[in-house]
Amino acid sequence: MDVVTLQNSGLNEALGFRFDVLRADRVEMSWTVGPQHLQPHGIVHGGVYCAAVEASASAGAAAWFGERGQVVGVANSTDFLRATREGRLVATATPVHQGRSQQLWVVEIVRPDGKLAARGQVRVHNLPGKDWLGPQ
DSSP states (O other): OOHHHHHTSHHHHHHTOEEEEEOSSOEEEEEEOOGGGBOTTSSBOHHHHHHHHHHHHHHHHHHHHGGGEEEEEEEEEEEEOSOOOSSEEEEEEEEEEEOSSEEEEEEEEEOTTSOEEEEEEEEEEEEESSOTTOOO
16 A cells, blocks of 8 residues: 555544655654644543554555555554653554564654653554455
């Protein structure tokens, strides 16, 4: 999937995620914190971090698996380390394992001051072929 399609689809578009680097061995995604990202106390909602972890890891996993089929996330574990109120956040995803049936990616989200805001990992399942969803 190309960068433009990823940025302009669903949740990625709604949250303003921008894919700055999209490769099979590294994804860099960024977004500027706005009101839509904040929880009632004025800091970035944990769900935004989870979505960024999932989006960046899944994009990299899909780039690696390529034409062999589709990938689907099966586990997302995200830790929130420091509160963020504003600025541009950068998520960097790198693979830990890329195997026949699954992949594991780790993602770090960094604040403008260079400090780690969140860290997560996503396990994806590689589904070979085109008809992995079955009949519709």
